[in-house]
Amino acid sequence: MPPDSQQTDRNLTLKDAVLEAMFEEMESDQNVILIGEDVGTAGGVFKQTKGLFKTFGADRVIDTPISESAIFGLAVGAAMAGSRPIIEVMFGDFLTLVMDQLVNQAAKVHYMSAGGFNVPLVLRTGIGVGGNLGPQHSQSLHGWLAHIPGLKVVMPSSASDAKGLFKAAVRDNNPVIFMEDRMTYNLKEQVPEDEHVIPLGSAEVKREGADVSIYAVTRSVHTALAAAEHLQVKNVSAEVVDLRTLAPLDVETIVASVQKTGRALVLDGGYQSFGITSEIAATIGELAFDYLDAPVMRLAAPDVPVPFSPALETMTVPNAEQVVAKVTEMYGGLG
Amino acid sequence: MLTKDKLLELYRGMVTIRAFEEEVRKMHNAGLAPGLVHLYSGQEAVAVGTCTALNSDDYIASHHRGHGHCIAKGSELDRLFAEIIGRRSGYGMGRGGSMHIYDPATFNLGTNGIVGGSVPLATGAALLAKLRGTGQVAVSFFGDGVLNQGILFESLNMAALWSLPVVFICENNGYGEFTEIDDVTAGRPYAKRGEAFDIPSEKTDGMDVLAVHETVSKAVTRARNGDGPSFLIFDTYRYSGHHVGDKQEYKDDEERELWLSRDPIPKLSEMLVAEKKIKQAALDELDAEIKATVIVAANQAKKMPEPDADDLTRHIYAA
Numbered sequence: 001m002p003p004d005s006q007q008t009d010r011n012l013t014l015k016d017a018v019l020e021a022m023f024e025e026m027e028s029d030q031n032v033i034l035i036g037e038d039v040g041t042a043g044g045v046f047k048q049t050k051g052l053f054k055t056f057g058a059d060r061v062i063d064t065p066i067s068e069s070a071i072f073g074l075a076v077g078a079a080m081a082g083s084r085p086i087i088e089v090m091f092g093d094f095l096t097l098v099m100d101q102l103v104n105q106a107a108k109v110h111y112m113s114a115g116g117f118n119v120p121l122v123l124r125t126g127i128g129v130g131g132n133l134g135p136q137h138s139q140s141l142h143g144w145l146a147h148i149p150g151l152k153v154v155m156p157s158s159a160s161d162a163k164g165l166f167k168a169a170v171r172d173n174n175p176v177i178f179m180e181d182r183m184t185y186n187l188k189e190q191v192p193e194d195e196h197v198i199p200l201g202s203a204e205v206k207r208e209g210a211d212v213s214i215y216a217v218t219r220s221v222h223t224a225l226a227a228a229e230h231l232q233v234k235n236v237s238a239e240v241v242d243l244r245t246l247a248p249l250d251v252e253t254i255v256a257s258v259q260k261t262g263r264a265l266v267l268d269g270g271y272q273s274f275g276i277t278s279e280i281a282a283t284i285g286e287l288a289f290d291y292l293d294a295p296v297m298r299l300a301a302p303d304v305p306v307p308f309s310p311a312l313e314t315m316t317v318p319n320a321e322q323v324v325a326k327v328t329e330m331y332g333g334l335g
Numbered sequence: 336m337l338t339k340d341k342l343l344e345l346y347r348g349m350v351t352i353r354a355f356e357e358e359v360r361k362m363h364n365a366g367l368a369p370g371l372v373h374l375y376s377g378q379e380a381v382a383v384g385t386c387t388a389l390n391s392d393d394y395i396a397s398h399h400r401g402h403g404h405c406i407a408k409g410s411e412l413d414r415l416f417a418e419i420i421g422r423r424s425g426y427g428m429g430r431g432g433s434m435h436i437y438d439p440a441t442f443n444l445g446t447n448g449i450v451g452g453s454v455p456l457a458t459g460a461a462l463l464a465k466l467r468g469t470g471q472v473a474v475s476f477f478g479d480g481v482l483n484q485g486i487l488f489e490s491l492n493m494a495a496l497w498s499l500p501v502v503f504i505c506e507n508n509g510y511g512e513f514t515e516i517d518d519v520t521a522g523r524p525y526a527k528r529g530e531a532f533d534i535p536s537e538k539t540d541g542m543d544v545l546a547v548h549e550t551v552s553k554a555v556t557r558a559r560n561g562d563g564p565s566f567l568i569f570d571t572y573r574y575s576g577h578h579v580g581d582k583q584e585y586k587d588d589e590e591r592e593l594w595l596s597r598d599p600i601p602k603l604s605e606m607l608v609a610e611k612k613i614k615q616a617a618l619d620e621l622d623a624e625i626k627a628t629v630i631v632a633a634n635q636a637k638k639m640p641e642p643d644a645d646d647l648t649r650h651i652y653a654a
Contacts, residue, residue: 083463
């Protein structure tokens, strides 16, 4: 247990739930090491690695210079040599600096070596809009990563899921990108204390509904849930499907939901063009066309750099009102 | 002075690589080894002088011109050929090819198609060796082109900062692709790049296998003793240009003749004979034996099946 979050009340923030997962995995497996900027003595720029350095020491919790590309490259080498590194990248925007190591090395080594080498590592990074951090600290680039064979992409929406998925990610023998929208860091819920591992590749229906399926990940799941409440007032019963992982993608759960409801809206904080909303919409079109009562709709971030000004920044985040409007459109207007 | 056995090991290693690369050239010209094939001929002293200074469980990470490193570290010739001609028995089931050969059995983190790719991989393996106290050393082989890649500097910094057991080996063959390295590189001598991080750095003749072996041995000892990284530059020459088929119009005959006159293989064999370590006739016999072994391996590889449709999607993810 993390020293500071040991409490009888299991109502934890998502951030602390992941921290707890890190503690447990580092405790149970000596091969797990943590490496990144400010992860050690500083305890993480968002306090997300608080206490780990004190417990596990400098041999397992490694503070690095600001060299994202080499940090990740070193971690790939260390993973090939038999460790299970967790690499903290402060902002998802900085994945651009890691892309060569991620795409050209980590994602392909297992394939190119015919299974000779594994690259078991977790790259954890915070993404999304919020706090007026400007165009280089606010992006949601998960679609890029889910595009690459060999990478797994995990995007939890809740504290309990985050813990279970993180533990699965650490135990996975592949490079896993674990991306949380920073706006979910402080969301609280009851988190199981016992062994709690959620297999990668399993979506979850967060809210049952009969009329329309809304698909989302991380922060957008909460937007969808809020919209579902509004829609209920209009007598539309919305089902909210939290994909939880983009790769592997739980196609079965995606299809099952729309087969039941007949309508689908795919919601995402990433860009719409060539993004995950398009991929999921196409998947539904291919596999469940006969069940559709309306065209599959997409609602995603507008294709603009995320602007700094508070007056503009919020316009780049799809909100519940827009979700309601989209669903309304699917019905040709609601009374 | 090295023992006779060690000297013959060096000789055997270099001749094997040279013979192997000649077979690869033939395979490419016969259309059997498609794509880009970068031959190591001319640079043998670096791979052999280095790998003979390593333990079997020391790591290496290599580059696009990497057949020599794989051979020097002990990979099986037939499986190397098989990978280069895209056969199922290759190290990557023929799905990596010449630039992507990985061999966990010889602690080889792979040849690499990205200029500078080997640098963080070896540094990371060295980091783990240090954290675990295994005593292993990691070697990163890279070309002169990497002198101008940012990842080198990021990695040198961490290697020096944490005193990691890694040896950075720059094989300066004078050209990055088709451009002379001196035309695109500032800061002479290039060893200053290592010195900037307080890493012991030196330039050595990469055509002299004994000099390479001695220089690397010192660096490996330093690394194993916990005294951190070294940055070594070996001046060498690629006989076949950037890849097979490169007409090398950018080189003149004078330059070519000069480097051929410094070929590491006759240099060693002449020394062995002059110092009466071995008779020329015995060396000739050894040459024939090595060539025969290489040809047998090449023929074995050619008989191997190509990968099948199931192999297309195998190993995308580890279980």
